[in-house]
Amino acid sequence: MAGKILLEVVTPEKQLLSQQVDEVIAPGSEGEFGVLPGHCHFLSTLKIGELRYRVGDQTSHMAILWGYAEVTPTKVTVMAEIAEKAEDIDVERAAAKVEEAERRLQAGGLPSEVKEAQISLEKARLRKKIAERARKTGHA
């Protein structure tokens, strides 16, 4: 099916993106899902992961930390708690965060602390991964 889908990414802080794209791949809580124009209606929660979208042969990346996605045949709306474009992520800072989270995880402590450390590790790793990839492909 020809045509494009409108991808909109909003967070409580701002509207991050509103763009016509050819394909979207989003991190659903039950696994990644891809959306092409004409997708059936679909509503999903999102976990921590990577959102990819393609315009022509240009693919862009974005870090998503929880949220919801609503898919209609012509539009994808992503409501994320936190979302960051790959080119906006600071690689050094992300790497430092990974180390810090790993250290905290090793130090152990209360179960709630461990859980928190795990989550922040996951977040930091994701940021780092996306930022590094964007740098390789020459986005940054």
Added chain:
Amino acid sequence: MPSLQSLRRKISAFKNTQKITKAMKMVAAAKLKRSQDRILAARPYAHKMRSVLSNLSQRVNRTAHPLLQKREVKKVEILVVTSDRGLCGGFNGNIVRKSAEFVRQCEAQGMTVGLSIVGRKGRDYFRRRTWLIRQEWTGVFDKLSFEHAIDIGGDLTDNFIKGTFDELYVVYNEFKSAIQQRVIVEKLFPVDAAVEFGAAQAAPVSAGAYLYEPGEAELLNALVPKHFQVQAYRILLESAAAEHGARMAAMDGATRNAGQLIKKTTLYYNKTRQAAITKELMDIVGGAEALK
């Protein structure tokens, strides 16, 4: 004729007032800028959330989640959003007038009405009239954060589920521009298909053609309470921005009025002074003439 001294005193009093209103206007302008940025940033998310949810509410079974249930409307709750501080023109007056009117309308239809109030001004107004206030939040605008929205949204959702009320309306000032506010009456519970909301809605889809991941129930459990927090947050931000806008406009007017008063009184003062001098001269001339 007032004495010259009392006129001088008056002029200096007006000048002092003008200094104060001018300073308040500056402060309001600075705060307006900040709160305007916040509301403009928060709006897209809240509106998306609302359109998703109102789409959803058309499709899912209303009994699927307690917050979506439609009951026979006997008890109505009104959330009145006012400011904590005064000196902002008709800001609070418009809100309470609209609310009182709305309450009367509901009561005329035989419904009982409960009041939830945000802001010191609204609370004082309804307390003076000895209306029953179910719940109140004051002082939230000093340091407005999402925590307040969670607090307010949580209380209201709990009470809706408990059956304290069957419908919830909110009356607040919408921030239209720095000099314009609009009083809005909006229905929050239960969620309806986009009522009086501008966004174009996709044609309703039949219930079968929709996929949920994870299951419908889990999704609703996560999404619906979140929706109300987000809406509560948006409403608080709207009201905060509108308040600063209203105050800025009111103080601008007050500064201008003070300027006018100063001008008028100064003119009168000078006239009186001249009259006194002329009179004195006449006396002297008259006295000199008599000695001849």
